[in-house]
Amino acid sequence: MEGAELGLEGATPMLLPAPENIDEHFGRGPGAKSTREVFHNPAMNGSRTRSVLLMHRLFELGWLPKGTLRALDGLGASGIRARRWINELPEEMSQRIDAHVCDILPSSLEWARQNQERFEEGKTLTLIEGDLRARVLSNGWHWIDLDPFGSPVTFLDPVIQAFARTGILEVSATDSAALTGSSKGPTMRRYGAVVRTNDWAHDSGLRVLLANIARVAACHDRAIEPLLSVWETHHLRVSVAIRRSKQGASNVEDNIGWRVWGPTPDELKISIDAGLHPHGNPEQSQPFCFLPFRHPTSHNISGKNRRISGPMWIGALHNSDVLLGFNEETALRLCVPDTEKLQRWGFDTSKHVELIEESRKNVLRAIRHLQEEATVPTNASLILVDRLHPHVLLQGPPSPRKLAEALTEAGHSSCVAAYPNPGIRTAAPWSLIHDLALELTTSKN
Numbered sequence: 001m002e003g004a005e006l007g008l009e010g011a012t013p014m015l016l017p018a019p020e021n022i023d024e025h026f027g028r029g030p031g032a033k034s035t036r037e038v039f040h041n042p043a044m045n046g047s048r049t050r051s052v053l054l055m056h057r058l059f060e061l062g063w064l065p066k067g068t069l070r071a072l073d074g075l076g077a078s079g080i081r082a083r084r085w086i087n088e089l090p091e092e093m094s095q096r097i098d099a100h101v102c103d104i105l106p107s108s109l110e111w112a113r114q115n116q117e118r119f120e121e122g123k124t125l126t127l128i129e130g131d132l133r134a135r136v137l138s139n140g141w142h143w144i145d146l147d148p149f150g151s152p153v154t155f156l157d158p159v160i161q162a163f164a165r166t167g168i169l170e171v172s173a174t175d176s177a178a179l180t181g182s183s184k185g186p187t188m189r190r191y192g193a194v195v196r197t198n199d200w201a202h203d204s205g206l207r208v209l210l211a212n213i214a215r216v217a218a219c220h221d222r223a224i225e226p227l228l229s230v231w232e233t234h235h236l237r238v239s240v241a242i243r244r245s246k247q248g249a250s251n252v253e254d255n256i257g258w259r260v261w262g263p264t265p266d267e268l269k270i271s272i273d274a275g276l277h278p279h280g281n282p283e284q285s286q287p288f289c290f291l292p293f294r295h296p297t298s299h300n301i302s303g304k305n306r307r308i309s310g311p312m313w314i315g316a317l318h319n320s321d322v323l324l325g326f327n328e329e330t331a332l333r334l335c336v337p338d339t340e341k342l343q344r345w346g347f348d349t350s351k352h353v354e355l356i357e358e359s360r361k362n363v364l365r366a367i368r369h370l371q372e373e374a375t376v377p378t379n380a381s382l383i384l385v386d387r388l389h390p391h392v393l394l395q396g397p398p399s400p401r402k403l404a405e406a407l408t409e410a411g412h413s414s415c416v417a418a419y420p421n422p423g424i425r426t427a428a429p430w431s432l433i434h435d436l437a438l439e440l441t442t443s444k445n
């Protein structure tokens, strides 16, 4: 196409129109705003890599239909995500995918069509032009990806109704100011929640988003199970399994509750008794605990004193079996091209080494620490090392790696958290976290 640029993401080539207006106020990086005829954000590269790996893992685990997987890249723009599914999964999986891309803009789909014609020999990609909220209902989907500008809330209801009996929903949200409580009006308006803005705010945001998805699913007699939840740069993203189950839908409240900051011994005890706090030690000062949705205490804590965030998802954020699929060997094998492919797609030979190295780096960044999280109990908490003080009287934070290793050695499998703020995931007793953090930082001096 005239003015098209040849690019590479993962192991998938793409033709995109050259950027038109570079807005200098936004500079470079994820927030860089250059407008193209079709939307494409390179900063979402990692999210698309994880989509490929998630689909691969669920095929491996036998969670997807035995026959054809009806998959919809719902707000697809150039269709790069769906194109990566069909290009990067092994042949025996990709031929089972009936991939569709929907977008409201004909010009976006025109780029998807051009890419398909040039690169997808013999593979089917069906293009759907129109408003996803109307078009999605025409089918029973097994996989839907929702990647909107800003908040996904307006799409959730029709999309969830459009699933077959079981399915996988992946949702991005770039309205992080709303989900993390820094824009209080939108937090309440869109998500019916209050969120304390601290270093855990993105973890709370993921949980607020999951609670909303769970409630909408419950309206349609469906229950959700989170498979993967990630905060990366400017966006939050959750992937959930959705199953038709009246009973599961009625039990939605089991996984929704509150997070209380600086809990009192009584609140800690309630949380421990409800099975929501694996760390025990109610008499010791701890950063937070979860409380069940209906526990009267949660309603006595005024939102104004900022000790409470929620309602939010208080269950697991990941499925450990699924996380095991996010390993380096698989990721590099599927998502990094070889020189033969680069040659075939028309990349300049002098650029091959650089392109492969760039792809490799991006792929490894996309899965960082995820596989480690599979080794800790699913009720493990996110403990941020910079926020251990004043609960542990430290001169400085311990290294997350050393703390996780010390806890694991002491018999409580723990890991460095896949979370941008330095921290660990652990279900160890608080007294042990306390003593080891102290020991590690004292022996440092």
Ligand SMILES: C[S@@+](CC[C@H](N)C(=O)[O-])C[C@H]1O[C@@H](n2cnc3c(N)ncnc32)[C@H](O)[C@@H]1O
Residues within 6 Å of the ligand: 039, 040, 041, 044, 048, 074, 075, 076, 077, 078, 079, 080, 081, 102, 103, 104, 105, 108, 130, 131, 132, 133, 147, 148, 149
């Ligand atoms: C953030 S972009 C999607 C990016 C894409 N998923 C990717 O990975 O490159 C959002 C897209 O949704 C499209 N869109 C916005 N509202 C829509 C609607 N109601 N129905 C279908 N597409 C819509 C826009 O045209 C835009 O291409």
